[in-house]
Amino acid sequence: MLNGRVALVTGGSRGIGAAIARRLAGDGADVAITYANAVGRAAEVVGAIEGAGRRGLAVPAEATDAAALTSAVEHVVAKLGRLDILVNNAGIAPFGPLGEVTLEELDRTMAIHARASFVLAQAASRHMTDGGRIINIGSSLADRVPYPDWTLYAMSKSALIGLTKGLARDLGSRGITANLVAPGSTDTEMNPADSPDAAGERAFTALDRYCAPEDIAATVAHLAGPGGRYITGASIAVDAGTTA
Secondary structure, eight states, X not given: OOTTOEEEETTTTSHXXXXXXXXXXXXXXXXXXXXXXXXXXXXXXXXXXXXXXXXEEXXXXXXXXXXXXXXXXXHHHHHHSOOOEEEEOOOOOOOSOGGGXXXXXXXXXXXXXXXXXXXXXXXXHTTOOTTOEEEEEOOXXXXXXXXXXXXXXXXXXXXXXXXXXXXXXHXXXXXXXXXXXXXXXXXXXXXXXXXXXXHHHHTTSSSSSOBOHHHHHHHHHHHHSGGGTTOOSOEEEESTTTTO
């Protein structure tokens, strides 16, 4: 389905990003990932990509470093020959009382979620042709914030909605789509399904369960493939009904 295509997944060494990288490789794409510090885990994901018979590449790039992100895109194109799919997944989960949020934390969160996604989309779009795909990973908290202490996170993820709509308009004439996938509570190291707060999060869902990273990856794969060719500027919730 994605044979001959090249994808770049940021923050692809673990969690949702790793699941997306594996799924895209399983669907036939060659896949590059970026990572910040987890060298061993990045190597494991590359091993899984290559185990699926595809080319894999891990590129170290800190999401707050715009120059490093642009260089990562150029490196992927140089090594794998092209770039068709960009998945802006790298993220953090700042949590805490509003009055305790520092300007440093504010700037870092916005840099990782909003600025990095813009910079990467700008750089990647220079190499994309008709059929290119940009997929931003947002959050259900950008649509509904059911509990306190998540203001910074919700704000930073909300920025991706505007980015997605703008990209859809800017790039549509070139046949490039831009969409956002908004996960709800997903079973990862940052938010495990067996954490002390998990029962409370499940209570906000309609299905009474967490998402699995593979649930998010399946929607990304659909948008990246032929089925997503007429979808652009959309925000798609994969949240077990949290925002229903």
